[in-house]
Amino acid sequence: MTSLEQLRSAMRRAGVDALWISDPANVRALSGFTSGKDGKVLVTQSGATLYTDARYTVQAAGESSVPQFIARPPDTYAHAAPTLGGQRVGIEADHLTVAVLDDLRAAWPDATVVPVRGLVQGLRVRKDARELAALRAAQAIADAAFAQVHPTIRAGVTELDVALELELAMRRAGAQSAFEIIVASGPNGAKPHGVASSRVIGEDELVTVDMGAQVDGYHSDMTRTVAVGNPSAELRRMYRAVLEAEEAAVAAVRPGVRAADLDRLARDLLTGHGLGEYFAHSLGHGVGLDIHEGPSLRGTSEDVLESGMVITIEPGVYVPDVGGVRIEDLVLVTDHGYEVLSRAEKDHL
Numbered sequence: 001m002t003s004l005e006q007l008r009s010a011m012r013r014a015g016v017d018a019l020w021i022s023d024p025a026n027v028r029a030l031s032g033f034t035s036g037k038d039g040k041v042l043v044t045q046s047g048a049t050l051y052t053d054a055r056y057t058v059q060a061a062g063e064s065s066v067p068q069f070i071a072r073p074p075d076t077y078a079h080a081a082p083t084l085g086g087q088r089v090g091i092e093a094d095h096l097t098v099a100v101l102d103d104l105r106a107a108w109p110d111a112t113v114v115p116v117r118g119l120v121q122g123l124r125v126r127k128d129a130r131e132l133a134a135l136r137a138a139q140a141i142a143d144a145a146f147a148q149v150h151p152t153i154r155a156g157v158t159e160l161d162v163a164l165e166l167e168l169a170m171r172r173a174g175a176q177s178a179f180e181i182i183v184a185s186g187p188n189g190a191k192p193h194g195v196a197s198s199r200v201i202g203e204d205e206l207v208t209v210d211m212g213a214q215v216d217g218y219h220s221d222m223t224r225t226v227a228v229g230n231p232s233a234e235l236r237r238m239y240r241a242v243l244e245a246e247e248a249a250v251a252a253v254r255p256g257v258r259a260a261d262l263d264r265l266a267r268d269l270l271t272g273h274g275l276g277e278y279f280a281h282s283l284g285h286g287v288g289l290d291i292h293e294g295p296s297l298r299g300t301s302e303d304v305l306e307s308g309m310v311i312t313i314e315p316g317v318y319v320p321d322v323g324g325v326r327i328e329d330l331v332l333v334t335d336h337g338y339e340v341l342s343r344a345e346k347d348h349l
């Protein structure tokens, strides 16, 4: 769990005395309360309180590592008000709505409410042993589900059939799906976020499967592109180029590497194959309590890899009316390099 002391240091550096935490994953990271979307945490320099409502009285008492106050707004805000007089109170700019910001300013007239960014997220980028165990368990469940369902991906079945079988396998293994599973076949492969549809998979197509499991709130994320029959020479060429870019980027992972340089490495390789313009998203992202979290592996990122980070490496190419390929591994940054956590086999075209 993210340390309150580390957070208080980050708060001081950001110039705030207190922090009102409303991002569900941050609420969970700080308190252990698993229904983060129905909770808030107030951290001051001397204390911390979890606010949630009466539906969660028993659950919060069992889960939370910080004292709880059971109420709904505006009683929640009224309870916090006396503690915050004369203080600079940070709110999470990436999460709080303008309406709630108005409510907080009205409820805390003696405080100065200021938007801050990424204070708790910054403490979440490096995973501890407990978090790593959950991430490994989630990935192992996803790998097993993929191994079970891979042989059933063939002409005549729908994308939805594949997604449902994957989800069932993960649920049976005790995990939830980390996100709506992507199964994109044939021309649908040109949509990076094409969720499974009723399209029937055809002969000689590529099928992109992007899936993950969720264990104890921690997500895994992996993509495999599967060949059905004998895909065309053009599709094979795309596949080999993406595999080359993916393997090269994974091999370059180590502490101290700039995330933007990894994105550049993969992008340049694809450009060398004439496919750079079809790589429509960033190379990857951190994974944890959120499916997308820091570090960001995009060209404009200032992030530098550190050991303990868990990231995806997922180059892809998406050619309208033709199809697409994405290959993604979940990778732990270790003290001297990397460990690939995703084990599912890759097709070799």
Ligand SMILES: CSCC[C@H](N)C(=O)N1CCC[C@H]1C(=O)N[C@@H](C)C(=O)O
Pocket (backbone or CB within 6 Å): 179, 180, 192, 193, 210, 221, 222, 223, 281, 282, 283, 284, 285, 291, 292, 314, 328
């Ligand atoms: C709906 S969660 C999608 C998980 C997936 N593995 C993923 O992260 N994707 C799929 C294609 C691109 C990539 C993504 O969404 N990247 C984000 C961070 C971006 O803005 O590039």
